[in-house]
Amino acid sequence: MFMNSRTKTFPVRDYDLGATLESGQAFRWKCGEGSWVGVIGTRWVRLRSDEFGITAETAEPVADWDWLRDYLQLDVDISQVIRAFPEDEPMRAAAAACRGLRLLRQEPWECLASFILSSTKQIVQIRQIISLLCERLGEPTAALPEYAPAYTFPSAARLARTTEAELRACKMGFRAPYLLATARQVAAGQFDPAAVGQLPVEIARGELMKLPGVGRKIADCVLLFGYGFQDAFPVDVWVMKALRQLYFPRRRVDLKRLQSFAASHFGPCAGYAQQYLFHYMRTKGKPRKTGLGPSKVKKG
DNA sequence: TACCAGGAGAGCG
């Protein structure tokens, strides 16, 4: 028996909501005053975190919160994931530096489209492109009155009906024809995002890589963040830097070699290990975004 | 101002 409500608290430990939402796996979360605001599927949602867990607030009453439990992967035992990491110094350092970092489970189409837009872009720019895309081509969805209008991520069918020029107007540049062609394949039923998740990971990766604008790296991101293949290990420039610096100092190792090293070294939760290394490399030496607003710093 | 960004694809030898 369910009660319709607009808020719900999920008791969960070791969940760094801010790090997770800002770590370059999803691109639509906005950090407010002690909270994060975003759209999951058709629902606007505001999330906040404290020592008791994560509290969600929606604009419309909700009967069943499984969509959020699934998105946030609240049932994952992160300590078990971390125990599956290889026992080496780089992973110890990354796990210590990124305590509470999680993987999300995103809707496959949004994940695929988002990562097609990610190539050679900084995360801040990817967010800007996707924000424009959703404003212009997404469907409006209800948000709390004190917040900006919210939009869903545009469906493949909607994108298939637009033009390359309109996509380029969202500042996605040379990625526009890739996104358009992929959207058309999905809309035409030539590629079924739901079906791919049922395939063995190698086959699924091959299917994804047939799509225009999807190579090995983007395919691995979609496998990991959209389908939950936890052994997928996307190697981008940051992860390449991490692997070279932490595991192969002063040696020249090409991408192929790094990929085969990763495939054998990081175990069944390699995808998590990858995200920890990525976040570790990107944040070390930099101040952390807490979502609690500017903190007073003693000068000295 | 240069260099770089969660790359992919085409062209070349």
Added chain:
DNA sequence: CGCTCTCATGGT
């Protein structure tokens, strides 16, 4: 194969 070049745009 493996290498190089281009693609578009904006942050640092």
